[in-house]
Amino acid sequence: MAPVKVFGPGKSRNVARVLMCLVEVGVEYEVVDMDLKALEHKSPEHLARNPFGQTPAFQDGNLILFESRAISRYVLRKYKTNEVDLLREGNLKEAALVDVWTEVDAHAYNPAISPVVYECLINPLVLGIPTNQKVVDESIEKLKKVLEVYEAHLSKHKYLAGDFISFADINHFPHTCSFMATPHAVLFDSYPNVKAWWERLMAARPSIKKLSASLAPPKACFVGDIWHSGITPLICMVLSCWYR
Amino acid sequence: MAPVKVFGQAMSPNVARVLVFLEEAGADYELVDVDFQAKEHKSPDHLARNPFGQIPAFQDGDLVLFESRAVAKYVARKYKTDEADLLREGDHSEAAMVDVWTEVEAHTYSAALSPIVYECLIFPLMHGKPTDEKVVDESLGKLRKVLEVYEERLSKHRYLAGDFLSFADLNHFPYTFYFMATPHGALFESYPRVKAWWESIMSRPAIQKLSATMTP
Numbered sequence: 117m118a119p120v121k122v123f124g125p126g127k128s129r130n131v132a133r134v135l136m137c138l139v140e141v142g143v144e145y146e147v148v149d150m151d152l153k154a155l156e157h158k159s160p161e162h163l164a165r166n167p168f169g170q171t172p173a174f175q176d177g178n179l180i181l182f183e184s185r186a187i188s189r190y191v192l193r194k195y196k197t198n199e200v201d202l203l204r205e206g207n208l209k210e211a212a213l214v215d216v217w218t219e220v221d222a223h224a225y226n227p228a229i230s231p232v233v234y235e236c237l238i239n240p241l242v243l244g245i246p247t248n249q250k251v252v253d254e255s256i257e258k259l260k261k262v263l264e265v266y267e268a269h270l271s272k273h274k275y276l277a278g279d280f281i282s283f284a285d286i287n288h289f290p291h292t293c294s295f296m297a298t299p300h301a302v303l304f305d306s307y308p309n310v311k312a313w314w315e316r317l318m319a320a321r322p323s324i325k326k327l328s329a330s331l332a333p334p335k336a337c338f339v340g341d342i343w344h345s346g347i348t349p350l351i352c353m354v355l356s357c358w359y360r
Numbered sequence: 361m362a363p364v365k366v367f368g369q370a371m372s373p374n375v376a377r378v379l380v381f382l383e384e385a386g387a388d389y390e391l392v393d394v395d396f397q398a399k400e401h402k403s404p405d406h407l408a409r410n411p412f413g414q415i416p417a418f419q420d421g422d423l424v425l426f427e428s429r430a431v432a433k434y435v436a437r438k439y440k441t442d443e444a445d446l447l448r449e450g451d452h453s454e455a456a457m458v459d460v461w462t463e464v465e466a467h468t469y470s471a472a473l474s475p476i477v478y479e480c481l482i483f484p485l486m487h488g489k490p491t492d493e494k495v496v497d498e499s500l501g502k503l504r505k506v507l508e509v510y511e512e513r514l515s516k517h518r519y520l521a522g523d524f525l526s527f528a529d530l531n532h533f534p535y536t537f538y539f540m541a542t543p544h545g546a547l548f549e550s551y552p553r554v555k556a557w558w559e560s561i562m563s564r565p566a567i568q569k570l571s572a573t574m575t576p
Contacts, residue, residue, distance in 0.1 A: 167512065183464060190452060211433075215429070
């Protein structure tokens, strides 16, 4: 069977979401890298895959998909095994809880955490735009409120949807990894249940281990006091994708 | 079996999102009001259902859920029949197309259209805040580009995920319903296939019934 194809800048966070799911279910894939600077995502060829001109797009045989969460769900559903069932669609209640916390990531957690990543890493390091501290401060305040909810929730459950790891947890990886490379990573120390959940995920998941191992060395290192040994390679991956 | 409970008002677009699927399924449900003026959404009782203090929340027996799209999926799965299968989870390709266009509604369509609903209806009517025409104009620009893509898609397929009505189509109902009540509803006239698709959704008996409860 031909490997599935993922079209997009190799290390963008939405591409990472899809790649993690592919690794989790053990499906062979090929990343078709795309040059956003050259506006490759607006080419007729790419628009035929994703009519909104965004990345990633995805191909499995004749099926072409876009929207990283939709692609991820397809992968986890089609290639699910007895050991790796991250959607739990066979159980109404479990599937609903996976969906709830997947939505929370999309609508509450990600919108609070991503501006910090953009302002502290992407803008200064890649785009040469100075950090907008006001945006960072406002986002940190929003993130604290979200983490309070997570802290209470994770005091009752090992993972977000219950005592099993799921798509909901996996969805949090890419932007949380990036956040851990900012000066604000230390925020998680104030939320011990959240921190423990994060460390549990980092320690255990095959997708993280595999993607870390395939990284090129970073072109520049972010020097700080926030390295954790398991996270370092992934932070470098995230940073190197934004370096030229 | 006790009816399921939805906490919130039918006029709230995200509450309506859940009610669409309950009405389509002909399911028995109870709508429990949450009094925003009295800050009931921040009460311990409500926070126990939705820790972010938002609406809707939902209860089916001892299962408590929040996030309208997650609740809506639960409803669509629970009440699925051979005739009414809005998620198509039995067919990988069909389910994937449903998910794609559900994500498009959440991240692209609503991102362009809902600011117009907020600026033209919700802010002036509910918060006495004036319409910010700059936001409206920017959103209209984005929405036109989105509708171009929809027009093209609906020229090839009767509905968004394919030739079958799905979860993706019905998710468009609440915010589009309110958009039609703004001065900009006529925008859809420029996109005949989108307009026809919208009219076919509006003509559904469940949607007619729900629309009547959403009109002030």
